[in-house]
Amino acid sequence: MELSSSHIIKSRQDYQICWINVPHLSRRLLAINVDGQYYSFLRLEKTQEQLIAILSKVVDQLDKIVITHIDKGYVIWNWEPEVLSNN
Helix, strand or coil: CCHHHHEEECHHHCCEEEEEECCCCCCCEEEEEEEEEEEEEEEEECCCCHHHHHHHHHHHCCCCEEEEEEEEEEEEEEEECCCCCCC
């Protein structure tokens, strides 16, 4: 799997962190809002190599993901099509 830097959001200004409620869970999820779409926290990987390894295992199981780059590494966020509320 090849991962270009265009697939990774590097600027904190390009997304908002929030908490969301989804129909299938009773607890809130840590999430980000990117262009009106919500993505729940899935996983943090420290290196790009670890990121690529995990993505190669789960990419077929997920509809849509977003990756953000932070000081601690790379965060994988999973798209949540049905959000009941956010705050």
